[in-house]
Ligand SMILES: Cc1cc2nc3c(=O)[nH]c(=O)nc-3n(C[C@H](O)[C@H](O)[C@H](O)COP(=O)(O)OP(=O)(O)OC[C@H]3O[C@@H](n4cnc5c(N)ncnc54)[C@H](O)[C@@H]3O)c2cc1C
């Protein structure tokens with residue numbers, strides 16, 4: 008994005024707020040604070056990119072916009088990082104996210120009350136939805152004119168074009184009596200101009216959302232909230248990796264230490280917002296020893312179930328054309344025959360070849376002729392996949408390993424083992440997905456297990472013994488430290504996380520501003 | 526291989542100062558069985574003597590236009606002397622995707638001028654400039670020039686041609702090269718060109734002899750082999766057409782031409798404005814053949830050999846192959862992982878080294894025996910070594926399979942094979958995307974996959 012004429016601050020100037028990370032959790036609040044006239048600086052570890060420079064090439068794109076510093080993944084079912092779930096750059100993971108933008112259901116926020124398992128959110132559903140609507144209106148989300156599971160809902164932009172995978176899923180669902188429709192997609196389907204001057208072109212169905220949208224269509228923080236923030240006087244410092252937090256005798260944050268081009272700098276501030284994502288936020292807190300009197304930092308790591316079922320069809324599907332996930336069904340948010348807490352959403356899937364091959368190896372264990380044959384069938388394949396509830400669990404956690412990275416910070420070690428509830432959801436989902444794909448005419452099917460998203464490692468709650476931040480988003484331990492990103496999720500939600508994270512970001516800004524004495 | 530014109534490889538040949546396309550006639554005839562030589566008159570020379578734009582950038586555009594117009598989708602460049610400098614610029618731009626060209630497979634330099642300023646004695650430069658001072662190059666100048674640049678007398682036909690070509694040269698082009706082109710420093714613009722390259726030097730050549738070639742062009746082309754032709758001056762294609770042809774043929778058959786070819790229709794789409802320059806460049810660099818004599822950068826020779834044996838079983842390739850094991854070695858050396866590793870494994874390079882050392886005996890095993898080991902590796906049942914546990918072997922082997930299959934798929938020939946054309950989903954000027962998304966439908970520009978259904 009264009010940062011040439013932005014306002015800048017000196018390191019020794021005491022700014023009102025430093026925001027660490029410019030992804031879904033950091034960007035909206037940066038814009039909101041700047042709009043209120045606060046002096047704010049965002050420190051972003053990744054580079055600043057121009058949308059035009061993205062490439063559909065999967066290898067180059069991963070190096071550009073994914074978090075490729077090594078993390079250690081353990082447990083019974085280690086989750087894949089890198090291109091699978093973490094972004095890096097001005098815009099964070101929204102540079103490469105899939106823009107599938109369902110809203111969480113009221114059930115999602117009351118998981119414990121309704122099922123006795125997991126956690127409730129200390130936030131009212133109506134309040135959250137009001138913030139979500141603000142995000143949808145500002146950033147631009149497209150969707151159907153009639154949303155079967157929430158008839159009052161309206162989307163600003165007409166739905167994104169369907170591709171062969173979409174037609175397949177619609178066909179399969181219809182045959183089975185499952186309701187399915189155009190998915191809420193965080194992209195503009197008509198040209199759209201923002202008040203702060205940014206132009207967004209209508210989605211061109213190029214299919215490479217995960218490699219970065221070159222068209223400005225997809226909601227990415229660098230084409231939506233960040234230009235707004237800069238227009239209101241925020242500074243964004245790219246290539247700035249925060250690794251230290253300085254505090255005064257009372258324990259309040261006074262500055263952050265960050266490394267840029269190999270040199271350490273110290274930015275003084277009166278408030279700190281950590282928005283570095285579900286892995287880097289807890290890693291930084293553990294590394295600096297800040298905010299962890301509860302011992303909950305790094306705990307309750309959650310990764311959504313993401314199992315996929317792919318079918319081989321007689322027709323050429325070539326699902327890399329078009330927006331990758333344009334159909335949704337919410338019929339399984341709370342399935343009647345569930346033997347588990349929570350549920351799952353289903354989406355149609357388009358996939359790029361290297362991503363598919365990676366899943367074929369990791370998920371299905373293929374090699375040799377079978378692997379090559381599967382890829383020779385690539386153009387005949389179409390699939391459906393889920394986003395499924397994951398319960399918080401004691402054994403699933405992030406710790407600092409003994410190994411350090413190039414900056415001398417210990418690498419994160421994440422342990423994740425799917426539990427009985429996750430396994431039960433997977434079994435149910437595999438049955439459903441397989442029947443959809445078969446009903447749509449697949450001649451053979453393949454199950455590809457996978458998990459996605461990094462949630463819950465600095466969770467929000469009402470009990471300071473069991474949570475890291477309070478319901479406003481403020482650290483229980485450090486009064487001028489706020490956290491807003493995927494790490495604050497008390498439960499995983501059945502809905503994919505980013506829209507909720509953006510909404511939380513606006514809410515955190517409001518809560519902060521309400522308590523802020525200039 | 527089919528012999529339709531577009532699937533033949535073309536060698537675009539760029540001549541020296543005072544020369545012309547005709548200088549390559551002898552070479553062309555002698556390599557005609559493997560390569561079509563398409564020699565180009567540069568602006569101000571030969572039949573193009575009347576052209577005025579004779580600067581290096583203008584000459585580069587002229588060459589690029591000729592390549593584009595020819596429709597060639599798999600080609601090499603041959604650059605003699607001045608033409609060598611232009612060839613290096615054309616190659617750099619093609620590998621960067623900047624020129625709406627695709628399919629460059631290698632570069633042959635003949636006593637070539639380097640991208641850096643050409644070493645030339647000032648007195649000689651002044652003399653040569655004076656010949657053209659009155660607006661034309663006469664017979665005396667031609668005689669002096671040719672004699673100064675050969676190791677031994679040329680064959681009479683070649684001699685006549687060389688003399689004629691000097692006199693056909695426009696004085697403006699002659700002067701432009703001596704005053705500007707030869708002095709221009711294009712080192713940064715060209716960078717290093719990591720592709721198959723052959724550098725031939727004249728054993729009796731002066732400023733651009735073997736030593737200069739190694740120093741000035743060898744550093745630009747890290748993969749180049751440098752050979753000197755004894756008893757030869759500067760006019761290699763005229764002095765030794767058969768030896769040059771022999772070297773070019775050998776270069777094509779043993780080095781530049783050994784990788785899988787990207788089908789002509791796919792190459793044309795990559796070259797087209799539907800593909801962004803950056804993406805085109807990535808694909809162009811991946812399309813060049815792997816160096817069969819490369820020294821591994823992260824692994825040892827034996828480790829690489831073991832990985833190659835495994836790679837053949839994990840991703841069996843039909844016909845001309847991609848050295849995916851070597852590409853994984855390069856990836857390991859660059860430190861480029863995938864953002865994570867299994868917590869039970871040591872760092873990537875170490876895991877590869879340990880596992881491959883343990884599996885080294887596989888190099889002498891039959892494919893069946895190797896497959897049996899692979900089955901146990903993948904299932905987490907391979908517990909024959911202290912170096913790694915069965916679970917660690919399984920975790921490493923999963924990573925290795927992912928790395929290998931990704932390198933295979935990243936090659937444009939594989940993309941063509943599986944019918945993937947998503948790289949052409951939008952160029953730099955017009956962001957096209959896809960207009961047709963349904964099953965069994967395709968847009969007019971989309972090529973048919975190589976593997977029929
Ligand atoms: C392939 C993929 C597809 C996805 N698809 C969807 C989807 O369709 N729908 C959906 O809802 N969600 C999707 N997601 C998830 C979504 O992108 C994330 O949930 C969301 O972006 C998380 O926001 P965040 O603020 O927590 O972190 P991020 O957006 O990741 O932002 C964190 C930022 O902090 C920076 N940072 C980290 N550490 C430091 C440090 N120490 N100093 C300075 N900066 C730092 C990072 O570089 C990064 O830019 C997808 C994710 C992936 C990987």
Ligand code: SF4
Nearest residue numbers: 210211213214216220
């Ligand atoms: S499919 Fe649409 S939103 Fe996605 S990258 Fe392409 S143009 Fe952008």
